[in-house]
Amino acid sequence: MTEENVGAPSGTIKVAVLGARGRMGRTVCAAVEAAADLELVASLDAGDDLAEVARAGADVAVDFTVPSVTEGNVRAMVEAGVHTVVGTTGWTEQRLEDLRNHIASTAGGRGPVGVLIAPNFGLSAVLAMTFAAKAARYFESAEVVELHHPGKVDAPSGTARHTAAAIARSRRDAGLDASPDATETGFEARGADVDGVRVHAVRLRGLVAHEEILFGNEGSSS
CATH class of the missing domain: 3.30.360.10 (Dihydrodipicolinate Reductase; domain 2)
Known part of the structure; x- marks a missing residue:
């Protein structure tokens, strides 16, 4: 579902949150909404259409989902040209290498897409x-x-x-x-x-x- 934010100041970073109804997802949504330089444009959870992220014009997606879907989510964001911050665990070295190859193969003329996978933000x-x-x-x-x-x-x-x-x-x-x-x-x-x-x-x-x-x-x- 898309979050409407009419009249947001220009120059803000547009953020989409994946896993928005989870404990961490709700926390991220609240933090984005409280930040003056961020705009929450989409909050998605299980079953929602990932294409909504690009339609909402998100610059960055934050993934706090589950290990079984996070890799597919990040691949979809890379293909959409959306930078991604990942707090979901379960990434093996092989999955990371597969993602690196996917980023390299889909960059094309758009320039590099950034993906930050953090095992812990504390x-x-x-x-x-x-x-x-x-x-x-x-x-x-x-x-x-x-x-x-x-x-x-x-x-x-x-x-x-x-x-x-x-x-x-x-x-x-x-x-x-x-x-x-x-x-x-x-x-x-x-x-x-x-x-x-x-x-x-x-x-x-x-x-x-x-x-x-x-x-x-x-x-x-x-």
């Missing part, structure tokens, strides 16, 4: 990921635990995957071996393997979003 999460990557080279062992509400549809979370991948890169750059692990049976209890870093997902009523980054050396842990 300052504390960004700082935690940055600090974890810096600390990873100094510890023999590293694991990640993420805890969320039971309504979350993907596991591990995108933030946890991104954190683990950054830890793994830092460890490789430092020439570290794999974390010691003598497990021979019951590997399913060791969590997901993200580039050699184990990530554990907890889904519990009453939680919202939490992440723990664990490092350890002989005789000490943090």
Whole structure:
């Protein structure tokens, strides 16, 4: 559905929100409407026609949907020439590479279309990921635990995957071996393997979003 905003000042950025009826989508819509230099021109949810974004003249689309549809949404925005900011998780490296190729093949004469996929918009999460990557080279062992509400549809979370991948890169750059692990049976209890870093997902009523980054050396842990 299209949001009418008659008399909006010129020079504003026209924004469409995908997943507008979800918790994060509603928050984004409210933030856009409260900003003097932004104009909410379309708010779409499941079943709505994505072509409405282009018809509304959106400059940027913000996707807060679910992993099963976000890739298709972003591809549609790229084809429409609409820049996109993505807060939906579930993106694998293969899906990212497929999207890069899609952007390159559809740019044509319109110029590049920008797509920003952020695993987390929270300052504390960004700082935690940055600090974890810096600390990873100094510890023999590293694991990640993420805890969320039971309504979350993907596991591990995108933030946890991104954190683990950054830890793994830092460890490789430092020439570290794999974390010691003598497990021979019951590997399913060791969590997901993200580039050699184990990530554990907890889904519990009453939680919202939490992440723990664990490092350890002989005789000490943090």
